[in-house]
């Protein structure tokens with residue numbers, strides 16, 4: 001008989017991004033029967049580079065046994081060169097500032113976490129939750145195509161535009177606050193011979209950047225950011241999203257016309273508003289939010305690390321309480337409010353990437369070209385990721 005702390009629990013996780021697979025892994029360690037539903041038909045391997053900072057992120061990656069695997073796929077990069085319209089270097093942002101202590105491609109991270117969790121997790125791709133009904137005995141869940149099932153707990157790890165949050169907590173506009181910027185990224189053939197060190201070119205309210213993919217020098221990736229009020233579009237309407245990018249960057253010089261020309265054939269586009277999620281509470285009955293659905297800031301710098309720490313804490317508190325979700329959820333809320341709240345308050349990616357006015361751009365460049373200021377910012381971000389006393393949650 002399986003006597004692990006959570007062997008009596010069936011847990012449904014929505015979202016196979018970063019936080020979802022990390023949580024699934026830890027639930028497996030503690031013996032739960034876990035199912036993950038993911039809207040995309042397969043693991044989403046796109047996205048820019050993401051990074052880990054500070055001792056707490058590393059201690060959880062180490063406990064998961066994925067640190068060496070992630071080090072093996074590290075980009076080794078992270079430095080960025082700010083250029084003028086003739087592609088001449090103006091100044092450099094050092095790797096530790098942009099790439100943290102360990103930088104990897106988001107797709108590599110998602111794959112490593114997914115593979116680490118598959119032994120103990122049922123994954124359903126191309127599936128989503130359409131309704132949730134909870135009572136004292138469990139949560140009855142209806143899916144888009146799979147038959148309805150009952151679970152003990154449901155966790156929404158389905159990103160900034162979380163479906164679980166909408167179904168249980170209320171409509172997205174109550175919780176997701178547009179910060180005035182949009183972000184787009186896509187892959188392209190590296191016909192121009194771009195280097196792996198990213199080059200960034202700005203005009204007020206616009207950033208265009210490009211770098212070679214360190215895994216395959218024949219490919220490159222872009223990251224564009226621009227100011228805009230909230231736009232209306234379908235999350236799956238890629239053509240409309242591409243047209244927003246073309247309009248926002250029309251007339252911009254440097255490599256922009258050539259980069260925009262590659263949008264046509266880009267198979268996948270990452271496009272999202274830069275937004276901040278604020279929820280008044282992380283749990284509601286038998287349902288909890290985790291990762292970007294709970295405390296996300298698009299490109300907030302520490303979203304991946306915080307999502308992984310959150311998965312560790314949520315599974316660990318459930319195990320420590322032998323599956324009593326009331327006790328576990330309140331301990332999870334207390335710890336994660338403190339940890340996630342600290343970096344979320346400091347995150348302001350749009351204003352750094354693409355200051356809206358000429359004077360704002362001048363101020364950013366004046367501040368960031370000084371190495372003293374860069375060092376201060378690096379040490380500040382490491383301390384935001386500290387948590388004095390992340391508990392051990394031994395597997396029973």
Ligand SMILES: Cc1cc2nc3c(=O)[nH]c(=O)nc-3n(C[C@H](O)[C@H](O)[C@H](O)COP(=O)(O)OP(=O)(O)OC[C@H]3O[C@@H](n4cnc5c(N)ncnc54)[C@H](O)[C@@H]3O)c2cc1C
Pocket residue numbers: 014015016017018019020037038039040044046047048049050106127128129157158159160161162163164270290291292293296298299300301303304307
């Ligand atoms: C494609 C993609 C690219 C990204 N690129 C970057 C990047 O370059 N840099 C960066 O800092 N951050 C990026 N992010 C965000 C970053 O990955 C998150 O901050 C971090 O991973 C937190 O993890 P998460 O698991 O909470 O959310 P996410 O990583 O966003 O994962 C959420 C998952 O839930 C799935 N999902 C969404 N809605 C539903 C639904 N209704 N039902 C089932 N599944 C659903 C999504 O497809 C996704 O796989 C990206 C996110 C995505 C999805």
